[in-house]
Amino acid sequence: MNVYLFEFIGTCMLILLGNGIVANLVLKGTKGSDSGWVGISLAWGIAVFVGVYISADVSGAHLNPAVSIGLAAAGKFGWDLVPGYIIAQILGAFTGNILVWLTYKKQYEATDDKGSILATFSTAPAIRSPFWNLVTEIIGTFVLVFGVFYIAGGTISNEPVSLGSLDALPVALLVMGIGFSLGGPTGYAINPARDLGPRIAHSILPLKNKGKSDWSYAWVPIVGPVIGSFLAAFAFMALSV
Template identity: 45%
Template sequence: MTYALGTRLIAEFIGTALLVILGNGSVANVDLKGTKGNGSDWMLIAVGYGAGVMIPAMMFGSISGNHINPAFTIGLAVSGLFPWNEVLPYIAVQMAGAIVGQLLVVAAYKPHYDLTEDTQHILGTFSTINATKSKLNGFINEFLGSYILFIAALGITKAPFFQNNLGTAHMGLGFLVATLVASLGGPTGPGLNPARDLGPRLVHWLFPLKHKGSSDWGYAWVPVLAPILAGIAGIATYKGFFM
């Protein structure tokens, strides 16, 4: 069944919002002072982001394709797998969904934002930060993680093994993201998604938090450009060899 563009855009909006709520919400639970999960380990965050991709994928994979990521949308379009005239509408609702999702995270954790004085912990619940303040390392990390994400995501959803059960494939996407966060998340977060980073960073910049600190705009281009380039390369690689 083919869905109208408006229906698919609603799915992309809700899916991206869920990604941010479940993913950044898990970071807030770990890093903000006074939460029930404060001080928990990295695996809680990996599970949050994994579920943040898996649940929308199972809800909307058969409706909009569950891109929930501008880099995936652009990469598909460059390889001729998605119409260019729908790229900007998809990206617009993905950005809007990420912003709304982050606003809901702030609403849910507002007392704990007020208690937390570490500005890096606060920013980390919105956007990515390179642990060693290296843009080069951040770019390499984001590109590598995103390349694996996109080539694997396309491989999982297009593989003949899953064609009779795409629901299982969409579940696999959650394990893919959780593993990427666990394996490559140490240096940056990671972002792997321009909307997931840029939308919440805009919220951080504009929202009057008590201990906000810098939004680190000097680094903001890294988690936008690296995933886009990786999306183009990863999807082209899979298409070139396996489709």
């Protein structure tokens, strides 16, 4: 079966359920406005669980360019597959947020806060400081990718590392923990596709009361996770010698 298709489907489900909770929380006229940060962190953990469980046995359930790059950097995944995985992940994230928009179409029309609308698509820092926002994303992604190596049974062997369906729960708990503990400063993108795909969707959708897509910040949730993934790979390899 097509690994790229399942990366697309898994990432689509990830964003549909993950940004769905954000929409339920911040848009006007929903029944979930009291969900709070706890609800967001729990829902993103569930979103990861569903996305990983669906795609794990076919594509390895990366759902994240940082995971694909980190595994490739550690010699646990083929670099030749990385571009296709990243494209599938970005398209999946884009499509997932289109589905969020369709689900909450009337709520989007009722919401006039441009920042709240953008929050249902992409991340933004609580305090804008590009360098420190970058540091936050590097640390959060390091924790994610480093944890994935061991959850997926990484060893000193040259065997490829791939998440299986049984790994869905521990990976979900890992993401949930990152959200609770490290997510406050930037909204924990820790995934370039998770931010870029939805940000593109925001920029092209005919949203009422839509503001700017904040492209000046968009590099942070891309560069930070990539750096974090390389650092996690290097740490894993150093500890596996």
